[in-house]
């Protein structure tokens with residue numbers, strides 16, 4: 001079977017950063033939910049722009065270099081090659097490359113919907129109870145301005161999506177937009193998005209999926225899902241920093257349908273978005289140009305094509321299966337050692353197969369801070385500590401101020417290891433052994 005033949009070793013050589021050494025040891029990079037490493041083909045594509053054709057593309061200039069940029073980003077395949085926009089559309093199975101809007105990152109894409117969607121007084125935006133700040137603060141700001149109400153659907157006792165509670169909230173009739181993390185950066189849990197979208201549409205609501213942790217790790221088909229909006233960042237999928245995507249269904253971007261209640265208006269306007277302008281009036285271009293104001297990050301846009309080609313060649317199903325294997329192994333090891341001690345717990349569903357490539361755990365012991373720094377210092381093991389931009393959930397769970405307890409005896413720290421296809425079982429083993437060493441030194445075990 002294709003899947004059982006998967007070996008991260010086949011890809012590790014593509015990553016120059018994995019060849020580095022510190023104190024004679026290589027890196028063990030387990031912070032992939034934050035950002036991923038960059039493979040040579042993506043680095044080459046970025047460099048190629050700056051080296052060979054560092055000009056303005058799109059509708060701006062019309063010369064040799066501009067033509068190269070435009071071809072690499074915008075070619076729709078009708079003349080042979082495909083540019084990045086078309087390659088991303090294919091990657092998501094979008095109907096048209098015009099549905100792919102380039103943004104700075106996921107945060108920018110979500111804000112583009114928050115600021116461009118035509119909310120009416122009394123509208124509610126429905127979230128989950130563990131959204132990344134990027135899918136919470138834009139909505140709270142609008143709530144503070146009196147433009148809408150924010151509500152959320154808490155996960156159930158099994159840490160999974162409560163579809164019945166969700167439907168009850170939709171039945172209230174006020175929900176205009178459902179905006180949810182497709183895969184949580186805190187637990188790795190993936191919500192049943194197709195069912196969520198089906199129900200939302202039944203009750204007249206639109207759906208924005210924050211897919212920052214989904215698109216890099218499993219195949220996503222926007223037509224199958226019938227998603228209205230979907231946001232993600234290239235830097236979480238081996239791509240360039242400073243580039244995100246907002247997928248929006250064509251009917252929501254259609255200029256001719258202006259006046260349609262659900263049409264998205266550009267949140268930022270200016271150069272590159274204009275069809276015509278006078279001293280006191282203007283008309284904007286349609287999508288995607290009308291939504292992409294200012295000179296973009298051309299090098300990143302060029303490299304985005306190389307990114308999805310690279311991932312496509314590996315295969316998203318194989319990536320997902322490999323991450324499940326790593327999570328299954330690491331979960332088993334950690335629970336075998338610390339599962340019964342009372343101060344160690346893993347967040348999210350008990351079954352690691354439901355947590356994709358994320359393993360977040362709590363260490364509720366005196367002086368439990370600084371473990372991530374020690375893992376790094378001892379064996380170059382890079383994980384994340386803190387609240388992973390999900391302050392709201394942890395404050396609700398532990399009470400505000402929990403992060404600065406009055407006594408070191410009350411310390412509670414949260415850590416997150418997150419995988420990608422280039423991580424190995426040996427790296428997971430080194431992580432557990434080093435963690436065990438730290439726990440022993442701290443007299444936790």
Ligand SMILES: Cc1ncc(COP(=O)(O)O)c(C=O)c1O
Pocket residue numbers: 033034105106107108132134135181183184185210212213233
């Ligand atoms: C679920 C989720 N949403 C949004 C974001 C924000 O992504 P970016 O910083 O690329 O905008 C992240 C980043 O960690 C995330 O994990």
